Amino acid sequence: VLESDLLVVGAGLIGTSVGLAAAAAGWQVAITDSDPRRAEVAAAMGAGTAVAGPLPAAGLAVVAVPPAEVARVALDLLGRLRDTTVTHVASVQSAPAVEVEAWAGEDVQRFVGGHPIAGREVSGPTAASADLFADRPWVVCPVAASSPAAVDAVLRLVRTCRAEPVVLPAVEHDELLARLSHAPQVVASALAATLTGLGGEAARLAGSGLRDTTRLADSDPGMWGQVAAANAAALAAALRAVAAPLADLAERLERDPVTAGAAVHDLVARGRAGRALLPGKHGRPAVPLASVQCVVPDSPGALARLFGDIADEAVNVEDLRVEHAPGQPVGFAEVAVAPRDKERLVTGLRRRGWVVTEGGDEAL
Amino acid sequence: VLESDLLVVGAGLIGTSVGLAAAAAGWQVAITDSDPRRAEVAAAMGAGTAVAGPLPAAGLAVVAVPPAEVARVALDLLGRLRDTTVTHVASVQSAPAVEVEAWAGEDVQRFVGGHPIAGREVSGPTAASADLFADRPWVVCPVAASSPAAVDAVLRLVRTCRAEPVVLPAVEHDELLARLSHAPQVVASALAATLTGLGGEAARLAGSGLRDTTRLADSDPGMWGQVAAANAAALAAALRAVAAPLADLAERLERDPVTAGAAVHDLVARGRAGRALLPGKHGRPAVPLASVQCVVPDSPGALARLFGDIADEAVNVEDLRVEHAPGQPVGFAEVAVAPRDKERLVTGLRRRGWVVTEGGDEAL
Numbered sequence: 001v002l003e004s005d006l007l008v009v010g011a012g013l014i015g016t017s018v019g020l021a022a023a024a025a026g027w028q029v030a031i032t033d034s035d036p037r038r039a040e041v042a043a044a045m046g047a048g049t050a051v052a053g054p055l056p057a058a059g060l061a062v063v064a065v066p067p068a069e070v071a072r073v074a075l076d077l078l079g080r081l082r083d084t085t086v087t088h089v090a091s092v093q094s095a096p097a098v099e100v101e102a103w104a105g106e107d108v109q110r111f112v113g114g115h116p117i118a119g120r121e122v123s124g125p126t127a128a129s130a131d132l133f134a135d136r137p138w139v140v141c142p143v144a145a146s147s148p149a150a151v152d153a154v155l156r157l158v159r160t161c162r163a164e165p166v167v168l169p170a171v172e173h174d175e176l177l178a179r180l181s182h183a184p185q186v187v188a189s190a191l192a193a194t195l196t197g198l199g200g201e202a203a204r205l206a207g208s209g210l211r212d213t214t215r216l217a218d219s220d221p222g223m224w225g226q227v228a229a230a231n232a233a234a235l236a237a238a239l240r241a242v243a244a245p246l247a248d249l250a251e252r253l254e255r256d257p258v259t260a261g262a263a264v265h266d267l268v269a270r271g272r273a274g275r276a277l278l279p280g281k282h283g284r285p286a287v288p289l290a291s292v293q294c295v296v297p298d299s300p301g302a303l304a305r306l307f308g309d310i311a312d313e314a315v316n317v318e319d320l321r322v323e324h325a326p327g328q329p330v331g332f333a334e335v336a337v338a339p340r341d342k343e344r345l346v347t348g349l350r351r352r353g354w355v356v357t358e359g360g361d362e363a364l
Numbered sequence: 365v366l367e368s369d370l371l372v373v374g375a376g377l378i379g380t381s382v383g384l385a386a387a388a389a390g391w392q393v394a395i396t397d398s399d400p401r402r403a404e405v406a407a408a409m410g411a412g413t414a415v416a417g418p419l420p421a422a423g424l425a426v427v428a429v430p431p432a433e434v435a436r437v438a439l440d441l442l443g444r445l446r447d448t449t450v451t452h453v454a455s456v457q458s459a460p461a462v463e464v465e466a467w468a469g470e471d472v473q474r475f476v477g478g479h480p481i482a483g484r485e486v487s488g489p490t491a492a493s494a495d496l497f498a499d500r501p502w503v504v505c506p507v508a509a510s511s512p513a514a515v516d517a518v519l520r521l522v523r524t525c526r527a528e529p530v531v532l533p534a535v536e537h538d539e540l541l542a543r544l545s546h547a548p549q550v551v552a553s554a555l556a557a558t559l560t561g562l563g564g565e566a567a568r569l570a571g572s573g574l575r576d577t578t579r580l581a582d583s584d585p586g587m588w589g590q591v592a593a594a595n596a597a598a599l600a601a602a603l604r605a606v607a608a609p610l611a612d613l614a615e616r617l618e619r620d621p622v623t624a625g626a627a628v629h630d631l632v633a634r635g636r637a638g639r640a641l642l643p644g645k646h647g648r649p650a651v652p653l654a655s656v657q658c659v660v661p662d663s664p665g666a667l668a669r670l671f672g673d674i675a676d677e678a679v680n681v682e683d684l685r686v687e688h689a690p691g692q693p694v695g696f697a698e699v700a701v702a703p704r705d706k707e708r709l710v711t712g713l714r715r716r717g718w719v720v721t722e723g724g725d726e727a728l
Contacts (some may be wrong), residue, residue, distance in 0.1 A: 117570075118571065166569065176569055180569055180570045180574055181571060183555070185573065185632070186631065187606070188573075189632045189634070191548055191606055192639040193631055193634035194543060194602070194605045194638065195638030195642070198544075202543075202544075203642055204501055205481055205540055205544055206544045207483065207544070207545060209548060209552075209579070209580045210544055210548045210642065212577070213548045213552050213576070214635070214639050214642070216576070216577055218636060218639060219632060219636075220632075221632035221633040222629060224628055225625040225628050228629075229621045229625025229628075230621075232618065232621035232624055233618065237614075238558070239613055239614040240611065243606075243607045243608075243610035245554050246554055246604075246606060247604065247607040247611065250600040250603040250607065253597070253600035254596065257592075258593055260592060260593060261590060264550060264585075265589030266585070267553050267557055268550075268583060268584075268585035268588045268589070269585040270553070271552065271553030271554065271557045272556070272583075272585070274558065274560045274578075277562070278559070278570050278574065293493060301675040303671040303684075304668060304675040307670075308668040311667075311668040320667075
């Protein structure tokens with residue numbers, strides 16, 4: 001049985017990404033999964049050595065399994081690996097902490113909860129990336145009995161994954177995540193579920209706004225059922241905070257459309273204020289960027305030519321979005337640049353023959 | 365006073381885009397706005413000739429003003445321009461139709477409602493584009509007395525803008541749009557509004573999912589207050605269809621977390637089914653694409669090099685998203701390609717020295 005710096009239990013998106021990040025930093029990583037093929041895929045991607053059967057001793061073990069199984073797996077590891085600190089990556093903290101505290105005895109000193117705020121709607125080891133956690137917050141939730149050495153071991157992993165540690169009590173984490181993640185997931189699903197009554201022909205009239213608003217609705221039902229059950233009270237409160245004003249508005253709209261219109265105005269204004277609090281990409285505050293839109297022919301070389309021309313203008317692309325449907329003759333590239341570069345880029349691209357509109361300025 | 369094929373009243377995002385599309389197709393376009401500077405900007409972009417003062421006769425006039433002003437402006441035009449067909453572009457149809465029918469007398473024959481399903485969170489003439497409507501649905505809502513010639517005139521404009529006409533009764537349009545657009549807007553705002561109670565430090569823990577789910581919350585409060593007031597009954601029903609299951613779930617979560625978890629599982633599964641009904645970009649059915657992720661250094665030439673290499677592999681990029689924060693050393697390009705091209709692209713890019721992960725397959 002090999003010794004390793006890190007044992008990853010669960011070769012899904014998050015577990016494999018942790019393995020990739022730690023291995024890239026030079027750690028000895030072992031990775032295992034109840035499905036040995038997933039561990040092999042993760043190992044082939046560079047996320048460590050796949051192990052099956054008896055687990056190797058390790059300085060730190062990360063439990064990256066579905067939320068409902070976290071406590072059971074963590075307790076098993078704490079009992080079997082006597083010198084290993086055990087953490088996990090679930091988006092619920094209190095429920096597994098309570099269970100581990102109840103059953104681990106003195107081993108609880110080696111337990112520390114954790115939750116990297118990163119992920120995608122897609123899952124599985126092939127979606128993993130060593131950079132998934134870069135500049136993202138990673139909440140660390142010690143339990144009352146966690147030893148300082150155990151907390152340090154987890155913080156070392158967090159920094160190795162280039163994440164930013166945020167130490168919080170489990171209850172506070174769960175209340176925040178209910179608001180910031182669990183309720184938005186359920187709301188997006190509830191909104192998307194109303195479409196099933198309409199049929200595909202009617203849904204054709206949906207715009208891109210609805211597609212964005214319901215993007216989360218592609219998530220995995222099994223995992224979210226477990227998260228909801230494990231964070232029930234906080235999620236209930238967070239759902240009421242959305243549902244109550246909606247029901248109230250519905251009643252007003254039926255009673256008096258004019259004052260209800262004013263109430264919708266106020267709600268949309270409050271929503272803008274709330275949204276302004278959200279961080280930009282990679283967890284940093286939103287940066288105001290200028291947007292330039294450009295028509296792009298749907299041919300293999302067109303984007304290369306566009307970005308070559310942008311590079312020749314010595315303008316750095318901060319973000320971009322390309323839209324075109326397969327088989328359509330043209331698409332659009334929306335390029336976000338520093339506001340000071342916008343005029344130069346528009347002028348330069350037009351001079352080079354591109355059809356450019358300036359677009360609005362926004363934080364993409 | 366000039367004659368023109370098309371008179372656009374209101375030089376915002378939609379009005380200016382209509383002007384650009386029609387002018388690009390060779391139409392004589394006149395454009396006006398209560399703020400003459402906006403009309404000048406639109407004209408400078410190529411959306412026609414800016415007019416102030418007496419309005420020119422035109423074959424067709426498009427009223428592109430805030431929803432609450434549509435009926436008043438349409439009635440004014442019907443009275444002043446005796447041979448002009450009048451349409452509009454508001455996301456509410458019944459309320460202005462009822463008002464025009466009540467006050468226009470025989471002139472109502474020259475009135476036809478309309479609503480292009482296209483738009484952005486940004487507004488104003490500088491965000492406009494001649495291609496805003498390409499391949500998008502454009503709902504045309506004749507009133508009972510609309511003449512066939514008037515309907516034809518509007519359909520010609522729709523096709524000139526390269527949109528796909530969908531003829532619907534106004535009431536049906538309003539019910540569908542309440543579900544597909546107005547309720548999602550209010551729900552996104554209600555969700556974003558809950559963030560105001562948290563403060564910026566807590567909102568740091570939000571992930572990209574919440575940012576997408578609340579993107580619509582950046583919209584204009586004034587316009588949405590008007591839309592809500594004008595489509596009150598349909599919006600109320602659509603809001604209840606979201607709020608009621610959320611309130612029901614909140615109650616179950618408090619009563620029995622385990623069965624509530626199963627209910628969340630079912631809701632998320634229904635949401636997936638609903639989302640699968642949504643069209644892909646440009647209103648076409650979602651096309652399954654394969655995703656390839658690539659690390660991109662944050663330097664002016666990097667994207668050009670990447671797309672040059674992709675073009676050299678003779679792979680067509682169907683869609684892509686680039687993420688990096690200004691000042692960060694690397695970012696990611698997520699490139700969507702036809703599934704048959706994926707393996708060749710991954711192999712080719714790796715051979716050329718790019719760090720590539722395969723990503724999950726999804727309809728971007």
